[in-house]
Amino acid sequence: MSVVTTTLIQNTNGAPEAVIAYISHVVKLWEQFIQGVEKVPGGSLVLNYIRASHKNDPWRTLLEVLLALVAIRYFFASKYSQDEKEKVHLSEKEIQELIDDWEPEPFAPPLRKEERWELDAIPMVKGAAGNRVALEDPKTGHVIPNLLNMASRDFLNMGLNENVKQRAIKTIRECGVGACSPMNFYGTQDVHVRLGEDLARFLGAEEGIIYGQDYCTSTSVLPCFLKRGDIVIVDGGVSVALQKAALISRCHIEWFNHNDLDHLEEILESLQEELREGPLNRRFIVTEALSENFGDSPDLKRLVEIKNKYKFRLYLDETYSIGTLGANGRGLPEVYGIPRSEIEITVGSLAHALGSSGGFCVGCRDMAYYQILSSNAYVFSAALPPYSASAASAVISMLEEAEEPGKVNRYVKPLQDNTQLLYSLLKQSKKLQQVVSVRSAEYSPVIILRLAPALRKKLNLPESYGGPGSDVLKAIKNGHEEGYFSRDYNRENYLLQKMIDELIGRGVLITRSKRVLHHELLPVVPTLLINVNAGFNEKDIQHAYECIEDTISTTLSGLDANGFNQLVQQLEKTNII
Amino acid sequence: MNVEPFPAPSSPERLTVSPTSSHTAKDHRRRRSSSLISKVEPETFETKQDQDIQSNMNANWVHFKGAWIIHIVIIILLKLFYDLIPMFNNEWSWTLTNVTYVIGSYIMFHQIKGTPFDFNNGAYDNLTMWEQIDNGDQYTPVKKFLMGVPIFLFLISTHYSYYDLNLFVVNLVACLCVVIPKLPYSHRVRVNIPYITDQN
Numbered sequence: 001m002s003v004v005t006t007t008l009i010q011n012t013n014g015a016p017e018a019v020i021a022y023i024s025h026v027v028k029l030w031e032q033f034i035q036g037v038e039k040v041p042g043g044s045l046v047l048n049y050i051r052a053s054h055k056n057d058p059w060r061t062l063l064e065v066l067l068a069l070v071a072i073r074y075f076f077a078s079k080y081s082q083d084e085k086e087k088v089h090l091s092e093k094e095i096q097e098l099i100d101d102w103e104p105e106p107f108a109p110p111l112r113k114e115e116r117w118e119l120d121a122i123p124m125v126k127g128a129a130g131n132r133v134a135l136e137d138p139k140t141g142h143v144i145p146n147l148l149n150m151a152s153r154d155f156l157n158m159g160l161n162e163n164v165k166q167r168a169i170k171t172i173r174e175c176g177v178g179a180c181s182p183m184n185f186y187g188t189q190d191v192h193v194r195l196g197e198d199l200a201r202f203l204g205a206e207e208g209i210i211y212g213q214d215y216c217t218s219t220s221v222l223p224c225f226l227k228r229g230d231i232v233i234v235d236g237g238v239s240v241a242l243q244k245a246a247l248i249s250r251c252h253i254e255w256f257n258h259n260d261l262d263h264l265e266e267i268l269e270s271l272q273e274e275l276r277e278g279p280l281n282r283r284f285i286v287t288e289a290l291s292e293n294f295g296d297s298p299d300l301k302r303l304v305e306i307k308n309k310y311k312f313r314l315y316l317d318e319t320y321s322i323g324t325l326g327a328n329g330r331g332l333p334e335v336y337g338i339p340r341s342e343i344e345i346t347v348g349s350l351a352h353a354l355g356s357s358g359g360f361c362v363g364c365r366d367m368a369y370y371q372i373l374s375s376n377a378y379v380f381s382a383a384l385p386p387y388s389a390s391a392a393s394a395v396i397s398m399l400e401e402a403e404e405p406g407k408v409n410r411y412v413k414p415l416q417d418n419t420q421l422l423y424s425l426l427k428q429s430k431k432l433q434q435v436v437s438v439r440s441a442e443y444s445p446v447i448i449l450r451l452a453p454a455l456r457k458k459l460n461l462p463e464s465y466g467g468p469g470s471d472v473l474k475a476i477k478n479g480h481e482e483g484y485f486s487r488d489y490n491r492e493n494y495l496l497q498k499m500i501d502e503l504i505g506r507g508v509l510i511t512r513s514k515r516v517l518h519h520e521l522l523p524v525v526p527t528l529l530i531n532v533n534a535g536f537n538e539k540d541i542q543h544a545y546e547c548i549e550d551t552i553s554t555t556l557s558g559l560d561a562n563g564f565n566q567l568v569q570q571l572e573k574t575n576i577i
Numbered sequence: 578m579n580v581e582p583f584p585a586p587s588s589p590e591r592l593t594v595s596p597t598s599s600h601t602a603k604d605h606r607r608r609r610s611s612s613l614i615s616k617v618e619p620e621t622f623e624t625k626q627d628q629d630i631q632s633n634m635n636a637n638w639v640h641f642k643g644a645w646i647i648h649i650v651i652i653i654l655l656k657l658f659y660d661l662i663p664m665f666n667n668e669w670s671w672t673l674t675n676v677t678y679v680i681g682s683y684i685m686f687h688q689i690k691g692t693p694f695d696f697n698n699g700a701y702d703n704l705t706m707w708e709q710i711d712n713g714d715q716y717t718p719v720k721k722f723l724m725g726v727p728i729f730l731f732l733i734s735t736h737y738s739y740y741d742l743n744l745f746v747v748n749l750v751a752c753l754c755v756v757i758p759k760l761p762y763s764h765r766v767r768v769n770i771p772y773i774t775d776q777n
Contacts, residue, residue, distance in 0.1 A: 049736060064732060064735065067752070250627070250698050
């Protein structure tokens with residue numbers, strides 16, 4: 001300090017008078033300013049405050065003043081929004097112009113005339129839909145009686161079982177036909193609770209939870225447990241319900257090739273580094289016990305080993321395997337002798353082998369209870385009609401009563417025998433081998449037939465439709481609805497329908513895959529579906545096989561690109577809209 | 578009957594392309610900024626939609642009157658608490674009050690990200706509570722108040738206690754620790770210190 005003063009004095013000695021006068025002027029002004037401030041009410045308070053906190057340290061005072069200035073500046077700044085920059089500001093006139101220009105799109109695009117046949121081809125069943133049905137032509141009123149119903153997924157033929165019917169009727173007499181409310185209001189009735197218990201007991205889980213519809217079970221259960229930042233690894237052949245479920249959960253999705261557990265392990269291995277360092281998230285492997293699109297099952301034993309090794313949870317969709325696989329219809333885990341507790345979440349449908357309607361989810365108690373408040377379909381959708389619940393309970397109790405150790409359940413055995421028989425007949429048929437390939441495995445009650453690769457090539461049909469990189473997905477991305485239509489896909493489906501129509505004339509009702517191409521994330525191949533039923537006898541199967549073999553081989557063998565074009569020509573020609 | 582487990586499918590169905598180009602997505606997730614200072618990327622349209630599903634309960638409570646008063650009450654209680662401990666003199670008691678408040682509010686407003694509730698599908702997972710308040714708008718009344726509290730606390734504590742230089746520095750640094758992250762320039766900015774912070 002003293003050094004500074006002496007240098008200052010030395011300098012001022014040599015400096016002109018004006019500078020000294022100026023400095024003394026400034027000092028005087030400063031004193032006047034201080035006195036002025038003291039006169040202002042409260043001014044002395046401020047000065048005292050500054051003096052007290054100054055404590056002979058100008059740096060400290062400077063810092064505090066700066067801080068106070070920041071606060072004051074912050075306090076007087078006016079509010080602004082971060083989003084404001086991104087917003088487009090339009091004048092009143094521009095807004096009006098946009099409104100005038102706007103033409104509402106129709107809720108649904110108009111039906112194409114090429115697609116009209118799809119609606120006409122829907123069969124109308126007269127009377128109850130058991131394993132034998134009567135079809136009525138809605139235009140002529142002509143009735144075809146006593147068809148073998150191979151389009152129904154009531155595999156165990158429980159839909160019209162007298163015992164099940166009586167239980168359903170009893171419940172209707174007690175509490176009417178509808179639940180009329182979501183489960184959490186007054187939708188839950190005793191039969192729902194009983195069904196949850198029955199399912200949990202039957203499948204060997206702690207707790208079961210019932211959903212009003214099977215399709216929305218997965219789309220509700222999976223997003224209930226997964227959110228952003230979580231990881232789900234999905235089989236690359238799952239049904240559209242699971243695809244949508246993974247999509248709307250907003251988590252990160254990886255796909256492994258259908259039932260290719262080596263590929264699954266490869267993906268898990270490549271994720272390891274990332275999983276170790278990130279925050280702990282929820283991790284699921286999602287697959288189907290019996291694939292809807294391929295009719296085969298994963299190697300569950302290895303799958304469980306893999307998920308335990310990599311600390312993932314397993315989400316198994318047993319929609320098709322409950323009631324059809326295993327000695328007592330307990331699904332894939334029964335086949336492999338794996339306890340249900342190894343599978344964290346099991347979902348399934350009551351609408352197929354259990355002969356009712358609705359969906360369910362079973363697993364550990366906490367998992368099921370969590371859904372009561374967090375699962376959208378459970379909280380917001382109407383509960384399952386009580387009679388459906390008691391019908392499903394009736395089926396389960398029948399299956400449990402018929403259980404004998406070391407034997408295949410007498411309700412399940414005919415289904416498995418019939419499946420085996422029809423599968424081997426179709427697989428060994430020489431005539432069919434050239435034109436169609438059996439895609440499903442021998443244990444699948446849904447037998448899946450596809451056009452053989454050689455035939456597809458001959459007819460100039462692509463290997464598959466939709467899926468990654470396809471025109472349809474591009475059209476969806478760009479919002480071009482007219483691009484959703486695939487001409488080849490429509491034609492191939494039409495060819496399959498031709499065979500179905502012909503089979504109806506011969507007394508066998510089969511069906512085909514009906515997929516909306518722009519809803520599928522994965523590539524699809526149109527297939528003929530033959531659903532085996534426990535209610536058929538050997539003669540029925542033999543008859544069905546002969547009809548199917550004959551119809552398919554006469555339609556397809558010798559069919560070439562020209563013939564195919566002629567066959568489907570009427571699609572583009574017809575004028576009915 | 579002992580059913581043999583099913584054999585593995587003979588020819589696994591091969592997908593030509595993975596539906597989500599998983600590799601680019603993975604790179605995207607794995608990419609971590611090597612720079613010390615990075616900025617949180619703006620939300621995608623989808624995330625914004627999820628943020629709008631429901632008002633953000635994690636950030637909205639700061640608008641209540643009680644939420645403002647509680648800051649003052651907590652500070653007074655802290656000061657009383659430290660005054661009651663005989664081994665601390667006035668300087669120490671003010672410093673501890675200041676530092677305790679700062680640590681608490683830093684953890685609450687600037688450390689923890691996301692929301693404790695699951696209403697927005699994790700759409701706020703990358704944002705601190707300060708960034709969630711008023712949807713990230715700046716200079717809103719509540720932000721002015723919350724900015725003013727630590728500064729005011731610092732100024733009066735330096736006034737009422739005769740800090741030595743060491744304590745003064747401690748208090749100033751503590752104050753700046755909560756003032757700087759609140760400035761508009763710090764919005765969505767993350768400071769990455771290798772091995773200390775685990776920010777993404």
